[in-house]
Amino acid sequence: MTTSSRQVALVVGASRGIGRQIAIDLARDGYAVAVAAKSTSDASQTHPFPPDPNSSESTVSTVEREIREAGGEATAINVDTRDFPSIQRMVDQTVAKYGRLDVLVYNSGAIWWASVEKTPMKRFQLMQRVNVEGLYGTIQAALPQFEKIGWKGRIIVVSPPIYSRFFRGKTAYAMGKVAMSVLTQGLAMDFEREGKRDMAITSIWPATAIQSAATEKLAREDASDLRKPTIFSDAILAMIRAPVADVNGCLELDEDFLRKRGVNEFGGYSVVPGSEPRRIMPEHFPDLTVREQDDEGRRMDSTKLRVSKL
Numbered sequence: 307m308t309t310s311s312r313q314v315a316l317v318v319g320a321s322r323g324i325g326r327q328i329a330i331d332l333a334r335d336g337y338a339v340a341v342a343a344k345s346t347s348d349a350s351q352t353h354p355f356p357p358d359p360n361s362s363e364s365t366v367s368t369v370e371r372e373i374r375e376a377g378g379e380a381t382a383i384n385v386d387t388r389d390f391p392s393i394q395r396m397v398d399q400t401v402a403k404y405g406r407l408d409v410l411v412y413n414s415g416a417i418w419w420a421s422v423e424k425t426p427m428k429r430f431q432l433m434q435r436v437n438v439e440g441l442y443g444t445i446q447a448a449l450p451q452f453e454k455i456g457w458k459g460r461i462i463v464v465s466p467p468i469y470s471r472f473f474r475g476k477t478a479y480a481m482g483k484v485a486m487s488v489l490t491q492g493l494a495m496d497f498e499r500e501g502k503r504d505m506a507i508t509s510i511w512p513a514t515a516i517q518s519a520a521t522e523k524l525a526r527e528d529a530s531d532l533r534k535p536t537i538f539s540d541a542i543l544a545m546i547r548a549p550v551a552d553v554n555g556c557l558e559l560d561e562d563f564l565r566k567r568g569v570n571e572f573g574g575y576s577v578v579p580g581s582e583p584r585r586i587m588p589e590h591f592p593d594l595t596v597r598e599q600d601d602e603g604r605r606m607d608s609t610k611l612r613v614s615k616l
Contacts, residue, residue, distance in 0.1 A: 310338040310404040312379060316397070318387065318444055319414030321345045322364035323518035324464070327535035328411055328542055329369055333378030335543055337409065340400040341366040341373075342383040360519045387414045387440030388432075390447075397447040407451040409546055411462045412441050412486075417520060419476040430478045437482035441465075441489060457497075458504040460546045460553075463490050466511040467557040467591045487557050491594075494555025506554035508545050512538060513561035514583040530581035537575040540564065559587055 315332045319325040321343035329341045345362070349355075349371040356372050357363035366382040373380035381403050385396040400407055416436040418429045441463060452459040465486035466472055473480040490509040497505045515521050517532045541560035544567045545553050552566075561572060576583060 312336055312338040313408040314338045314404040314406050315409035316340045316400050316407055317411045318342045320369055321366050323360050324535045324538050325413040326359050326369050328539045330373060331539035333373040333380055338379040338404050340381050340383055341369045342385045342396050344386055346384050388435040390443045393443045394447045401451055406455055409460045410448050412444055413464045414440055418479055422477050425478040433479055433482045438485045441486050457502040461507040462542050463509045465509045469591050491555045506550040508553040509557045510541060511559055513559040513587050514585050517577050530578040531583045532577040533575040533583050534577055
């Protein structure tokens, strides 16, 4: 095992689009980056290079090459986020290569937007396995590594604020993405309850549509409604640098978070220069807290209950 002189980031779902941009910008910011996804390739045989970042030609292998050729440090790792042993191997490979883990970004995701009637069971199960189980498994595998560095790390999850309009027309997809946001808020509470004051987990979602493989149809029809993925990676870098108290358990939008950090000019992020992409997210979100927020009543711990029965 080698130990990197840089801080180490693991980006899951880094083969193209937003994930690729996150990995590249983390490397540019000085991180050693493990880029993980299911798709790999022989990057030395990719022509032209670099490939279209939103095409199937873009893989973790080509992202690794892009970062290395720009002077950064990166390692491509194959992972199937539906398979927990594969996830464990991904984390083990990251630590074996770099000696530590400081930042985890979970961008892996499966998408199917349709009514419940038109969402087959297999498609529903795929989304739950990749979006929910994949995130949970990745965090489970990563937490022991954060413990080794004294609980001084950051976790970033690509999932939305929780509000009812998000469910409309894509209920099965929303069930998983909202579950990811619940995990963000619940794990943040664990960190606070357990005195891990230097650990933070934050969710992030785009305020406007972002140029990616998922928005390819929109790009052909009206690219003026798209922003570059750099707005997303810039917001993530700002989250990582922000004080724990400002981000732990928060469900943020990229533009709104950047505004909180003093950024007020967004024209440079527009795919079409001079355009003003339409905001697709609400201006305000419901407050999910209750007056009795800190009253847990009689706390139950299933791990202790199980031990008492053995």
